[in-house]
Amino acid sequence: MMQNCNCEGCELKLLFFDNLESPEINYVCNNKIEKIHPKGNIIIKEGELIKQFSYLKSGLIKLCKNVSNKSEQIISFAQPLDFVSLINVFSDIFHSYTVVALEESIVCSLDIEIVRQFAIKNGKFAMNLIEKLSKASDKIIMTMLEIRTRRLYGRVAYILLYFSEKIYKNNVFELPVSRKEIADFIGMTTENVIRTLSEFRKDKIIKINGKEIEIINKAKLQFICDNN
Amino acid sequence: MMQNCNCEGCELKLLFFDNLESPEINYVCNNKIEKIHPKGNIIIKEGELIKQFSYLKSGLIKLCKNVSNKSEQIISFAQPLDFVSLINVFSDIFHSYTVVALEESIVCSLDIEIVRQFAIKNGKFAMNLIEKLSKASDKIIMTMLEIRTRRLYGRVAYILLYFSEKIYKNNVFELPVSRKEIADFIGMTTENVIRTLSEFRKDKIIKINGKEIEIINKAKLQFICDNN
């Protein structure tokens, strides 16, 4: 789904291509591929050849991986500006992660060689890229540590606060993932995630209506997050 | 401990400064600080201002972090070429990790601004830097996932094989860390790490003599690693 939209107005252009001259921006604009991925669509598949540099313009994605033939592991969730095109696109030949759209997502892609050439020609652009990649990796590692230091209740509380504060910026939100995906992310079983959510509901900390969650006692949820 | 050693012979120069011209290499050589850190020394402290870009010339270090006031978390172990100067040196103002020497380590440091200017002036150098940073982050994330997918026995087996194969390339080796540090790394308690090591000893999988470990049944250890 190639589109000839004008990149001049794109805020992401500013993020990555701030340091490119106008003819280069035009080049990017003419050579980029913009694709709308419906919910559930696989954007990048583990094992595939890395051909493109991609970034998320809108939507929400999950980053996952198959580890040692065991069940799917979810590494992180990401929104625009959290960056997409992965940690390893410049250092590997094959994708080592799978990226899936959790909500309808617009992804812009550029031939990886074009980006590489830009970086080589333009050090400021490269430096900008380093900053973005660093922040993305750092965020993933920090989140994994935050989860590792907690137990079941704390982990579930953490992820509820995460969606509420970081992603939706609202006490009421629609969970973009299944109970199983939460379990895969926090490293617990689906049953125990459900049990914990039910406990929170019984304790009047949250309201549950299918995928819709309302946080009604945020202080208590924060306390559980901090003390479990 | 500043030294005027000749960087021309340094293999790390090739890794990072392959793309710098000779006068630039001389500049690096004259402005670098080479420091020998004895075992146990803190090389970088969490919270300090980021002033330098550092890399490990020899030795072994651990990367750790205090998370949410809870006990110290070990993120990874690293050797030379595994890289040091962290994921976030170009994107943050303060160090968010602590680096400690587990064995006597030689660290070379350069003013971070010098490195930044090199990257801006020389895109190839910047690209090289991106690759190194990417690989380092990717490795950390992969290791955290490998540990997360396993249970106590599998985790301990994993770390024994890790030290044996990746670090010391020998079936006999001196553990560079305490039992507590292993526990902090694999996210279990010290007592259970010890108990597991004792079990492995009773099952004649390893021999233990204080910090010295000998793997005598590697196939079995690998099996435990793969099935727990």
Place this chain on the structure above:
DNA sequence: CGCGGCTTTGATGTTCATCAAGTAAAGTGG
């Protein structure tokens, strides 16, 4: 020689995964 830190083992209780069984919701084909 005595103190503190690291290591070890055992006993106990908590946390969590697993198994089982049932309900609700969502997709599928006639």
Place this chain on the structure above:
DNA sequence: CCACTTTACTTGATGAACATCAAAGCCGCG
């Protein structure tokens, strides 16, 4: 559109995995 299948969700019961508490031995160091 409905019967059918599949997938997601939910709850309970049980046992396994693990943390915690306690006590003692070991070792290096002042």
